[in-house]
Amino acid sequence: MRLLYSALSPFARKVRVLALEKGLSDRIALEPATPYQDDAVRSLNPLNKVPTLVTDEGEAVYDSAVICDYLDGLSEPRLIPPAQPERHRALTLEAAADGMGDAALLVVRERMRPEGEHRQDLFDRQLKAIAAALDLFDGAGLSADRFGVGEIAVAAQLGYLDARKVVDWRDGRPALASWFEIVSKRASMVASDPSAG
Ligand SMILES: N[C@@H](CCC(=O)N[C@@H](CS)C(=O)NCC(=O)O)C(=O)O
Incomplete structure (x- = not known):
């Protein structure tokens, strides 16, 4: 492949x-x-x-x-639960993380435009979505023992917020911050870390 x-x-x-x-x-x-x-x-x-x-x-x-x-579908372990309700919960967590990533990407692209042309309504709308998604993840009781598709999506997007300095997301979200610190040490996260070159 x-x-x-x-x-x-x-x-x-x-x-x-x-x-x-x-x-x-x-x-x-x-x-x-x-x-x-x-x-x-x-x-x-x-x-x-x-x-x-x-x-x-x-x-x-x-x-x-x-x-x-x-x-x-190609190998074990299955990281997308096959049965409901775990399946829709995992996929919804993934969708929230991916959607936060879409919002972050829009913020980053907008910041690349000349300062005088920035659209404040875009920043307001997308930063609100990012903050609400972060609050959801902070309150989701994420466990470092489970690293399925939803958790992987959240970790990848938090890494992007850091790499692009989108927002200071750790302030007021200690549970999410300590979860991310632990999962960032996984070999898969280290090997794919954009700041590692
Ligand atoms: N929903 C898509 C989003 C992918 C996406 O936005 N990729 C960006 C890079 S992070 C891209 O290729 N953008 C090119 C473009 O929008 O022209 C997915 O989950 O794969």
Whole structure:
């Protein structure tokens, strides 16, 4: 399999961490892509986004949640619970983390525009979503003993908030901060850390 990714993409990091946790990373060739600079991914994915996976059969799979679902079916341990209610809870946690990542990406892209052109309404709306998602994660009772797709998605997005200095999210969220400190030491998180180069 081939995974088109960028080192800073938190969605690609989620997929990489999941693959490492499942012992699948040896089967996946990582191919760097620069979707904000060129159109190289578009022939595989009309949205020209990373991550995009190409299976051994040559099929393109996206977006990151679908890639995680595909990879999860390939080996044990299953990181997406097969049965309800655990399944919808894990996928909803993943969706909240991914949505927070979408909001963070919009904030980062907006900050790249000339200062005089910043849209305050965009910052207000997206920063509100980020703060509410962080509060949800802080109160979710995340355990460092469980690292399924939802927890992986949260960890990948927290790493992005740090890497891009989006918000000081640790203030007032001690449970989330200490959980992240522990899970950041997992081999899968260390190997995919964008600040490690
Ligand atoms: N919902 C998508 C989001 C992926 C995404 O936004 N990727 C960004 C990089 S972090 C990208 O490739 N953006 C290129 C673009 O928007 O043109 C997923 O979960 O895979």
